[in-house]
Amino acid sequence: MNWKIKSFEELSTSELYTILQARVDVFVVEQNCAYEEVDGNDMEAIHVAGYxxxxxxxxxxxxxxxxxxxxxxxxxxxxxxxxxxxxxxxELMTQAIDTLEVEYKQKSIQIQAQYYLDRFYRSFGFEPISEVYLLDEIDHVDMVRVKGE
Known part of the structure; x- marks a missing residue:
């Protein structure tokens, strides 16, 4: 897989369109969940895309x-x-964790995980820090991974 790791400003309009289209396809259409997918936070994010x-x-x-x-x-x-x-x-989770821990020297990483993926995220060292809760009609759990644990 070919990885592109970019700030918002570094994304081409074509890359941004493809990313937003995929996010809407997965999180809005497939999950039948009407919510504000384009949430105003993309400008401060680092975008990790695998092609x-x-x-x-x-x-x-x-x-x-x-x-x-x-x-x-x-x-x-x-x-x-x-x-x-x-x-x-x-591969995506490995790339994301490596980017945060190696490139950006982060010691702890949090995710707001869909609960059905609990075991998947645990395999990367994430541990629950909340009870299961409903978000946009989908069960979620907050999880944290601390480097070296």
């Missing part, structure tokens, strides 16, 4: 700790329908 050939296969966005968040975080984790079941999700 197979010229097709977007996997994507997530990363955030550094800030006044709004105690830990670095990974969000909008997706694998496009065509590439599910091909280990793209594992």
């Amino acid at each position: 197979v050939g010229d097709k977007l296969a996997a994507y997530c966005r990363l955030f550094m700790p800030s006044a709004k968040r105690e830990h670095a975080s990974i969000g909008r984790v997706l694998v496009t329908k065509e590439f599910r079941g091909t280990s793209c999700g594992k």
Whole structure:
């Protein structure tokens, strides 16, 4: 997989369109969840996109700790329908964690995970820090990974 890791300003309009289209396809259409997908946070995110050939296969966005968040975080984790079941999700999470821990020297990473993926995220060292809760009609759990634990 070919990885592109870019700030919002570095994304071409074509790359941004493809990312937003994939996010709407997965989080709004497939999950039948009407919510504000374009949430105003993309400008401060680091965008991690994995391509197979010229097709977007996997994507997530990363955030550094800030006044709004105690830990670095990974969000909008997706694998496009065509590439599910091909280990793209594992490659994406490895790339995202490495980017935060190696490139940006972050010691802790938080995710707001869909609960059905609990075991998947635990395999990367994430541990729950909340009870299961409903968000946009989908069960979620907050999880944190601390480097070296």
